[in-house]
Amino acid sequence: SQTIHQWPATLVQPVGSPLSLECTVEGTSNPNLYWYRQAAGRGLQLLFYSVGIGQISSEVPQNLSASRPQDRQFILSSKKLLLSDSGFYLCAWSVLTSGNTIYFGEGSWLTVV
């Protein structure tokens, strides 16, 4: 069966520090991968999606970036965090053979102080 794991689960970072959130998917090949952000009490905002290694599409201009160094690995990064980057980040995956269903990781809480 397919699983998705993201880490770290929680982190507190000072303004101006770098960020790296990592996500891996097991049990499937060539998934579409996504990074979403959810501000407190709000809906989901798509940040990046990837349809293959090295292929990244950005949905919202950010000081964030994403990379996909391996087929089932997706990384969200920032060189310098802003206070507004605080939120809950969710990694997700989908494949067309799964009926277009999107599956989510456990999420990562980021607090920028």
Added chain:
Amino acid sequence: AQTVTQSQPEMSVQEAETVTLSCTYDTSESDYYLFWYKQPPSRQMILVIRQEAYKQQNATENRFSVNFQKAAKSFSLKISDSQLGDAAMYFCAYTPSGTYKYIFGTGTRLKVLA
């Protein structure tokens, strides 16, 4: 533009009773998928139920069922025999078939009263 609207920010239901959460969407596509996701306090998004637009039969998963009205572009979720563990935020979502875009509603917070 494709949109998903959940008009109920918050709903309450008595334990063991039935509750219906509303969702409407707007699209010009004929082939698409609709989903309901549950987000408990742990914040992980959990798939509750999925509906393919080409299927007229409403999807069901144990105590969860949907009322899919394609012409009206309505996709409501019915939870029967509500349990305390059903308390969560529920999100309705839409995706056109064969695409990478998912559109989520703003969510409905469901409270289950003992």
